[in-house]
Amino acid sequence: MLTPVEETLEMPTGFHQPCMSGTMSDLGSHWNDLAFWALDLRHPLTIEAKGPPPNPEIAPASMSATYEYGERGDLPPVKVTWYQGTGKPPHYTEKKIPQWDNGVLFAGDKGMLLADYGKHLLLPEGDFKDFKEPEPFIPRVRGHHEEWIEACKTGKPTGSNFDYAAALTIAKHLGNVAYRMAQKLEWDPLSLQAKNCPEADRLMRKPYRKGWTL
DSSP: OEEESOOOOOOOBTBOOOSOOHHHHHTHHHHHHHHHHHTTOOOOSEEEEEOSOOOSSSOOSSEEEEEEEOOBTTBOOEEEEEEETTOOOHHHHTTOSOOOSSOEEEEOSSOEEEEOSSOEEEESGGGGTTOOOOOOOSOOOOOHHHHHHHHHHHOOOOTTOHHHHHHHHHHHHHHHHHHHHTSOEEEETTTTEETTOGGGHHHHOOOOOTTOOO
């Protein structure tokens, strides 16, 4: 469960994953994508993760990671929290929201939006019983294959082009890095380094054999 907004909410070359990156690096791209796209996210300022003591060989089944993003144009700073496994946000454990198996919760000042890839719900439902949805205005994606062919023919960027997907993928992998470092990371997107944690480099960079560079 991901809560964008205050809980009041491929790898670029050079990054190196432990051999076990778990749910975050599997489903993270899909579920974080909803918040990433809707909130116009790019590079997190800080990343902090919590979970059981790291195992040197396997990823945790349950963990959480919290990202802080700065202002983006007219959009204010926002906090995004990823939950997996038995870890759930208070809205879920206190049964303030429907008990969906998966979803993304946008928590705002005047209400919440719970969404997955097939449905969405404004909460509390009683406050929005008279709400009328706007006419569709976002073009529907016809499918990965058609979108790719259209991009080849016209040069039109795909919805999840390399520029967008790289930033999204870096962010989710940083949740795993913060978890294994057991500290809050301050991220520099230009150098691709945690400014306050140089020892995290060993999880993000793989030494090349002599004579090979990239």
